[in-house]
Structures are given as structure tokens and as C-alpha cells.
Amino acid sequence: MTEQKRKPEKLTGVKGMNDILPQEAGLWEFFETTVKSLLRSYGYQNIRTPIVEHTQLFTRGIGEVTDIVEKEMYSFTDALNGENLTLRPEGTAAAVRASIEHNMLYDGPKRLWYIGPMFRHERPQRGRYRQFHQVGVEALGFAGPDADAEIILMCQRLWDDLGLTGIKLEINSLGVAEERAAHRVELIKYLEQHVDLLDEDGKRRLYTNPLRVLDTKNPALQEIADKAPKLIDFLGEASLAHFEGLQRILKSNNIPFKINPRLVRGLDYYNLTVFEWVTDKLGAQGTVAAGGRYDPLIEQLGGKPTAACGWAMGIERILELLKEEDLVPEEDGCDVYVVHQGDAAREQAFIVAERLRDTGLDVILHCSADGQSASFKSQMKRADASGAAFAVVLGEDEVAKGEAGVKALRGTAAEARSEQQTVALEDLTEYLINAMVASAEDGDD
Incomplete structure (x- = not known):
């Protein structure tokens, strides 16, 4: 009988040392x-x-x-x-x-x-x-x-x-040091008169760091601290x-x-x-x-x-x-999400994505989670969830014709052009930049 393989224990972070997700x-x-x-x-x-x-x-x-x-x-x-x-x-x-x-x-x-x-x-x-x-x-x-x-x-x-x-x-x-020394003498004298009322921290600091007694957060010691000799007077x-x-x-x-x-x-x-x-x-x-x-x-x-x-x-x-104070800024999505299907489209998608990045655009290229090609519908859901402003769509037909589909996903551009546009690959970069500028101007209005 084979011994069942034990699942490794899940490791967690050190208490008080947090991940930033x-x-x-x-x-x-x-x-x-x-x-x-x-x-x-x-x-x-x-x-x-x-x-x-x-x-x-x-x-x-x-x-x-x-x-x-x-x-x-x-x-x-x-x-x-x-x-x-x-x-x-x-x-x-x-x-x-x-x-x-x-x-x-x-x-x-x-x-x-x-x-x-x-x-x-x-x-x-x-x-x-x-x-x-x-x-x-x-x-x-x-x-x-x-x-x-x-x-x-x-x-x-x-x-x-x-x-x-x-x-x-x-x-x-x-x-300065001499003034603090003169104040320290008077402060210790004062605190010694109230030593029975001091908490453990106060008693520990009485002779080593009496100034810190004044900084106490203990409500029971507030009156003692308030009436203590003030350094500013020295x-x-x-x-x-x-x-x-x-x-x-x-x-x-x-x-x-x-x-x-x-x-x-x-x-x-x-x-x-x-x-x-x-x-x-x-x-x-x-x-x-x-x-x-x-x-x-x-x-x-x-x-x-x-x-x-x-x-x-x-x-x-x-x-x-x-x-x-509810001042957390809204996180911007990427500029473009590239979806593709088919071997030729995947190769062209890499070329398109790199070309767009060369112009300074932020681009996410769809990669499969399981090694299998996802449907266009599934990829478009990912595109929308990414926060991208535009989706670029490449299939076998588009590649054969030297074209790409472009769909606006956000703001007034998406409302005005809900249908996918067809753009020649050689004009794609210019088209997207102009569309993003126009979309930004609409947003300012």
C-alpha cells in the first residue's frame, strides 16, 4: 500500500511584516x-x-x-x-x-x-x-x-x-545639554515626590530618562506631567x-x-x-x-x-x-489590451504590442492561463477587466488582410463607437494615439 503524499505546510509571513499586494x-x-x-x-x-x-x-x-x-x-x-x-x-x-x-x-x-x-x-x-x-x-x-x-x-x-x-x-x-541638565535635576526632584503614583515605565525612566515621563500616554499620569517643571523655563x-x-x-x-x-x-x-x-x-x-x-x-x-x-x-x-479621508486616487488601467486567436495572430500580436510600447503606450498582451487559446469572448472580458481604454483584436482573417480590429472600452469614446473599427496595421499606432487624445479631450469637457 502506497503511503499518501503529505501536502506541504502552507507558509505565512512574519507577524507585523506585511505584504503590499x-x-x-x-x-x-x-x-x-x-x-x-x-x-x-x-x-x-x-x-x-x-x-x-x-x-x-x-x-x-x-x-x-x-x-x-x-x-x-x-x-x-x-x-x-x-x-x-x-x-x-x-x-x-x-x-x-x-x-x-x-x-x-x-x-x-x-x-x-x-x-x-x-x-x-x-x-x-x-x-x-x-x-x-x-x-x-x-x-x-x-x-x-x-x-x-x-x-x-x-x-x-x-x-x-x-x-x-x-x-x-x-x-x-x-x-542645549546644560539647560536640559539643570531641568533634569528639578524634574527628578519633582517626580520623586510622586514616585508612588508613577507606573512601571515612569519608575524605570525616573533616573535614566526622566524627560520621557512627561511624554506618557497613561491617563492616570497626565496631571503629574502637566504640573512638572517645564524645560522651556530653563x-x-x-x-x-x-x-x-x-x-x-x-x-x-x-x-x-x-x-x-x-x-x-x-x-x-x-x-x-x-x-x-x-x-x-x-x-x-x-x-x-x-x-x-x-x-x-x-x-x-x-x-x-x-x-x-x-x-x-x-x-x-x-x-x-x-x-x-477618501483620497485614494482611482487607478488607471493600461492603454491597450491586445487579444488574438490563432498562431499567425499570436505572432503578429507580439509585433503590434512592441510597436505600441515603442510609442510610450501601456500595453497588455493576452497570454493563456492553461496553454490553450481562449475564445475572443473570454479574452474581451479580460480586456474589459484590465481597465484598458482600447482593445486591439487580431484573428487569422485580420492578419491575412493586414488589419486589426479596435474597440473602445472606456468613456465617451466607447459610447460613441460601440462597434469595433477596422484599421490597417500600418496605421494602427497613429489611430490609437489620435483616439486616446480625443477621448482625453472629451473627458476634460
């Missing part, structure tokens, strides 16, 4: 095209860094007592050489590392942008996943509040370009001047903002300006973009002291907002 890809491409055009208009250049970096880059840059380093990084030891490596949890440290390593700042300041996947081991939730995608900018070598203002204005322009509304700007200043003349300079530029450009003294960000490298763009349309995960100034980081990672600022935004969250 073809029906979703159009929205991603729309966002990516919009943001790339925006960044180019501000003079930013693309930088692409590896997904894997030395763990030390993040422990030294982000900070060892941050949530990311303590709980969220995907770190491992390379089995071949024993190196400690990490899947990048954010993009700034890597961009700065690359700038230092390749002496990019030797000939002056740089405006950079990046886009790609990041990795954090946290509980997956709406718009927040273990593999997520960010786009970010880094303005390296700019010390004044004008650079801070520019990257904030850039975000506002992106919201406008995407059609998003209701995203609000919150800003704060973290001052700022010196230069820090206040920088913060006021930023506010003047924002006001003169009609960018509304709220000063949030509890806004501290979760990474150690920030100083002076910090900001977040927030919405109430995504539940608890309301921050869609965040950033600020990180002047100490370049020296911290081995470069010469250099001023810098930037932001990052989670792409998944922006896409959730586009869906929430």
Missing part, C-alpha cells in the same frame, strides 16, 4: 511620486543606506536607555564573524553615518532624503508594524531656525499636495532666540502651531527644536510625522561638530489617512 501598490506609488516631486522641489538629494547596520550605531546615536534600543531593535550576532548587527529601526543615524564615512560634508551643507523599510519589535497595530516604511529628510550643516522652518513648511506642502486636512503642528524646544538666551526665530517664520507663512511643553521625542540625539504633526483620525497612534534638530549627533558618531535637523514620517500612517 498589487491592488494596494497604486496608492503607495501615488504617495511616493508625490513626495519625491516635493523633495526635489526643495533641492533634497536621495541617499540609500543598507538595511543592516552595526548595533553600536544605534546604541550610541539613539541612546541606550530609549525604548527603541531597550525593547524594540531586531539585533543579532553574525554567525560568520561575530559582529553585532541590527535591522535599522530609523533612518537618521544611518544617513549621518554615511555622510561621515564618505566625507559628504567636506564641500558644504547637504540636503538629503531617504525612503525605505525600518524594523521595530513592537505590538502591531493600525498604521504601526514591525516592518514599516518611512520617508525622511536630513538637513546637514544648517544651524539656524530657518532650516527648522523649511523642513516644517515642507510637511505642510505635502499635506496640501495630498489633500490631507486636520493635521496639526506641535512644537517645543529642548534647549532655556537660555540663545536657545530662546532660536525658538522665537522659528515661530516668527512659521507665523509669517501662516502655519498654525501649538507649543507643547511635554513634547520631548523618544531619541537622545535631539536638541533645540522638536516637532510633531498629529491627527485625531488614527486613534492612539496620532503622530504622522516628527523630527527636530540634532546638532550633537554628527560629532557623537565620529564626525566634526555639525548642526543638523530633519524629520521622518511613517508611510503606512499617511496611507491610512488617505483612506480615512
Whole structure:
């Protein structure tokens, strides 16, 4: 008796690391095209860094007592050489590392942008996943509040370009190290008086990163956080001047903002300006973009002291907002779908399709699913489902006569000419281009 062959177990993706399917890809491409055009208009250049970096880059840059380093990084030891490596949890440290390593700042300041996947081991939730995608900018070598203002204005322009509304700007200043140190002493004294009321996170951060206690999302701690000493009261003349300079530029450009003294960000490298763009349309995960100034980081990672600022935004969250506000663009179908039947017609169909693609048209050539030639009726159903504007029909008779059938499938052209037209093969390209132009003009009317 033959043993029955076991069916292989179905494999699934890693939890919190999602596939982006073809029906979703159009929205991603729309966002990516919009943001790339925006960044180019501000003079930013693309930088692409590896997904894997030395763990030390993040422990030294982000900070060892941050949530990311303590709980969220995907770190491992390379089995071949024993190196400690990490899947990048954010993009700034890597961009700065690359700038230092390749002496990019030797000939002056740089405006950079990046886009790609990041990795954090946290509980997956709406718009927040273990593999997520960010786009970010880094303005390296700019010390004044004008650079801070520019990257904030850039975000506002992106919201406008995407059609998003209701995203609000919150800003704060973290001052410089000496000012934060003076505030830290008073903050710890204050929190020690309420230590019995602190949650586990608050107690853990009390002496390692007390600023983060102010950023708590725990409703029971809101009053304690609200009454805590405010860092802005410890700022010196230069820090206040920088913060006021930023506010003047924002006001003169009609960018509304709220000063949030509890806004501290979760990474150690920030100083002076910090900001977040927030919405109430995504539940608890309301921050869609965040950033600020990180002047100490370049020296911290081995470069010469250099001023810098930037932001990052989670792409998944922006896409959730586009869906929430019903701003998902309609996906365009291809221009032409070529249907054919018979050996001679199939050969001619390849020639026709390539000729049409040479002119810049998007063309789908019908291929059989089972190796058998499908009926014209079945192929036309596929043509219609593809979203194509026109179907080109080739059979043995058409090929013998040097002709093709053309049928409009969409819009006013389809209504005006429901019958299939016969066109000489040598005139086919010109005919289709003229028909598409006319159809587009009818649509504009």
C-alpha cells in the first residue's frame, strides 16, 4: 500500500511584516511620486543606506536607555564573524553615518532624503508594524531656525499636495545639554515626590530618562506631567532666540502651531527644536510625522561638530489617512489590451504590442492561463477587466488582410463607437494615439 503524499505546510509571513499586494501598490506609488516631486522641489538629494547596520550605531546615536534600543531593535550576532548587527529601526543615524564615512560634508551643507523599510519589535497595530516604511529628510550643516522652518513648511506642502486636512503642528524646544541638565535635576526632584503614583515605565525612566515621563500616554499620569517643571523655563538666551526665530517664520507663512511643553521625542540625539504633526483620525497612534534638530549627533558618531535637523514620517500612517479621508486616487488601467486567436495572430500580436510600447503606450498582451487559446469572448472580458481604454483584436482573417480590429472600452469614446473599427496595421499606432487624445479631450469637457 502506497503511503499518501503529505501536502506541504502552507507558509505565512512574519507577524507585523506585511505584504503590499498589487491592488494596494497604486496608492503607495501615488504617495511616493508625490513626495519625491516635493523633495526635489526643495533641492533634497536621495541617499540609500543598507538595511543592516552595526548595533553600536544605534546604541550610541539613539541612546541606550530609549525604548527603541531597550525593547524594540531586531539585533543579532553574525554567525560568520561575530559582529553585532541590527535591522535599522530609523533612518537618521544611518544617513549621518554615511555622510561621515564618505566625507559628504567636506564641500558644504547637504540636503538629503531617504525612503525605505525600518524594523521595530513592537505590538502591531493600525498604521504601526514591525516592518514599516518611512520617508525622511536630513538637513546637514544648517544651524539656524530657518532650516527648522523649511523642513516644517515642507510637511505642510505635502499635506496640501495630498489633500490631507486636520493635521496639526506641535512644537517645543529642548534647549542645549546644560539647560536640559539643570531641568533634569528639578524634574527628578519633582517626580520623586510622586514616585508612588508613577507606573512601571515612569519608575524605570525616573533616573535614566526622566524627560520621557512627561511624554506618557497613561491617563492616570497626565496631571503629574502637566504640573512638572517645564524645560522651556530653563532655556537660555540663545536657545530662546532660536525658538522665537522659528515661530516668527512659521507665523509669517501662516502655519498654525501649538507649543507643547511635554513634547520631548523618544531619541537622545535631539536638541533645540522638536516637532510633531498629529491627527485625531488614527486613534492612539496620532503622530504622522516628527523630527527636530540634532546638532550633537554628527560629532557623537565620529564626525566634526555639525548642526543638523530633519524629520521622518511613517508611510503606512499617511496611507491610512488617505483612506480615512477618501483620497485614494482611482487607478488607471493600461492603454491597450491586445487579444488574438490563432498562431499567425499570436505572432503578429507580439509585433503590434512592441510597436505600441515603442510609442510610450501601456500595453497588455493576452497570454493563456492553461496553454490553450481562449475564445475572443473570454479574452474581451479580460480586456474589459484590465481597465484598458482600447482593445486591439487580431484573428487569422485580420492578419491575412493586414488589419486589426479596435474597440473602445472606456468613456465617451466607447459610447460613441460601440462597434469595433477596422484599421490597417500600418496605421494602427497613429489611430490609437489620435483616439486616446480625443477621448482625453472629451473627458476634460
